Amino acid sequence: VKVSDKFKTIKLMSRKYSISSMCKLIGVSRSGYYKWLSYSKKTSDRGIKDRIIKDYIIEIHKKYRGTYGRKRICTYLNKILDSPINHKRVYRLMKELGIKSIIRKKVYRRKFKSYEIYDNILNRE
Numbered sequence: 001v002k003v004s005d006k007f008k009t010i011k012l013m014s015r016k017y018s019i020s021s022m023c024k025l026i027g028v029s030r031s032g033y034y035k036w037l038s039y040s041k042k043t044s045d046r047g048i049k050d051r052i053i054k055d056y057i058i059e060i061h062k063k064y065r066g067t068y069g070r071k072r073i074c075t076y077l078n079k080i081l082d083s084p085i086n087h088k089r090v091y092r093l094m095k096e097l098g099i100k101s102i103i104r105k106k107v108y109r110r111k112f113k114s115y116e117i118y119d120n121i122l123n124r125e
Contacts, residue, residue: 003028007036053077053085054093061099069101070094 074087
């Protein structure tokens with residue numbers, strides 16, 4: 001279980017129980033909880049850009065029915081948006097959103113046509 005999930009449970013249960021007792025029960029320091037609270041209220045420029053990119057990723061994923069992977073989404077976003085975006089950032093955001101591309105099965109085609117087998121007339125003579 002992630003630490004942020006533990007903090008979220010403390011935040012939800014803080015109306016009924018005291019924060020110090022909840023922190024002891026879950027095994028998290030009280031100062032760490034308050035630091036998480038103050039940090040979660042602040043939104044950085046990078047966080048705002050990540051939210052915008054996440055919205056675009058969801059839109060592209062729906063538009064192309066999940067067939068675009070991280071590289072294709074990255075090239076698509078670089079065409080749309082003014083600032084360049086790295087494929088690793090797209091991969092990280094896709095992981096946070098829980099989005100995966102559909103991997104299609106390969107279609108194998110026979111290279112040679114079926115042929116007719118003839119009788120061995122020469123019989124190596």
